[in-house]
Amino acid sequence: DYPYVDDLQGLSLRNVQGTLTADGEKIGSEFGEMLFTHFGVSGPIILSLSNLAAKALDEGKEVELHIDLKPALSEEKLDARIQRDFTQYSKKQLANGMKDLLPQRLIPVVCDMAYLDEEKFINQISREERHRLLAALKNFCVPITSTRPLAEAIVTAGGVSVKEINPKTMESKLIRGLHFAGEVMDVDGYTGGYNLQAAFSSGHAAGMAAAEE
Numbered sequence: 112d113y114p115y116v117d118d119l120q121g122l123s124l125r126n127v128q129g130t131l132t133a134d135g136e137k138i139g140s141e142f143g144e145m146l147f148t149h150f151g152v153s154g155p156i157i158l159s160l161s162n163l164a165a166k167a168l169d170e171g172k173e174v175e176l177h178i179d180l181k182p183a184l185s186e187e188k189l190d191a192r193i194q195r196d197f198t199q200y201s202k203k204q205l206a207n208g209m210k211d212l213l214p215q216r217l218i219p220v221v222c223d224m225a226y227l228d229e230e231k232f233i234n235q236i237s238r239e240e241r242h243r244l245l246a247a248l249k250n251f252c253v254p255i256t257s258t259r260p261l262a263e264a265i266v267t268a269g270g271v272s273v274k275e276i277n278p279k280t281m282e283s284k285l286i287r288g289l290h291f292a293g294e295v296m297d298v299d300g301y302t303g304g305y306n307l308q309a310a311f312s313s314g315h316a317a318g319m320a321a322a323e324e
């Protein structure tokens with residue numbers, strides 16, 4: 112189980128880049144908003160990546176989410192930014208010196224992931240330690256062990272193959288008079304309207320064709 116669930120639940124992050132890997136290989140990446148919940152991670156970019164995660168988990172692969180907490184800054188620029196903050200807050204403890212950089216609740220977790228004591232004074236942090244911090248900010252790793260159950264799914268992948276459906280009438284190519292629409296077909300799009308549109312359009316086509324028969 113993810114050790115930071117209790118520390119992070121309820122925290123939402125904006126403008127992050129989430130990259131999903133399966134057995135170490137990149138399988139998808141999304142930029143935007145996400146949140147930590149009582150079960151792990153959720154929110155727009157997580158929903159968009161979840162079908163890739165589900166497929167990879169189904170294939171028995173080890174799935175990880177790598178969150179770049181500062182995607183707008185290259186490693187060099189972020190390092191320069193951290194050094195600026197560290198100069199400004201040199202006499203403070205790490206937990207206080209990172210306030211400008213991260214939401215409060217992320218600080219202890221990021222420090223822990225970088226094997227750094229958040230109570231350490233900033234003027235005692237070595238270059239190597241700062242680089243560990245940088246790595247944790249650019250690659251905040253969350254292991255993905257499962258998806259939420261189907262009952263909570265927003266969109267379902269899989270269903271009747273579109274190869275078996277006449278796209279004009281939505282009629283089955285295998286069974287006359289049987290028309291399909293919406294989620295029952297193997298069609299899934301990004302959340303944000305595409306699935307509703309697919310359901311409305313295919314439903315309209317199916318309904319019109321069925322009524323004409």
Ligand SMILES: Cc1cc2nc3c(=O)[nH]c(=O)nc-3n(C[C@H](O)[C@H](O)[C@H](O)COP(=O)(O)OP(=O)(O)OC[C@H]3O[C@@H](n4cnc5c(N)ncnc54)[C@H](O)[C@@H]3O)c2cc1C
Pocket residue numbers: 264265266292293294295301302303304305306307308310
């Ligand atoms: C929480 C949530 C948020 C979503 N947000 C978005 C979004 O922002 N944008 C987007 O594009 N899509 C979104 N979706 C997906 C979208 O709602 C679906 O893709 C779309 O509604 C599918 O339409 P449908 O008619 O195929 O199926 P449904 O809307 O699921 O309709 C199927 C109907 O069949 C009924 N039914 C089931 N079994 C039987 C039975 N045996 N006998 C009689 N009736 C039965 C069900 O009660 C239901 O009313 C969201 C889905 C959820 C759950």
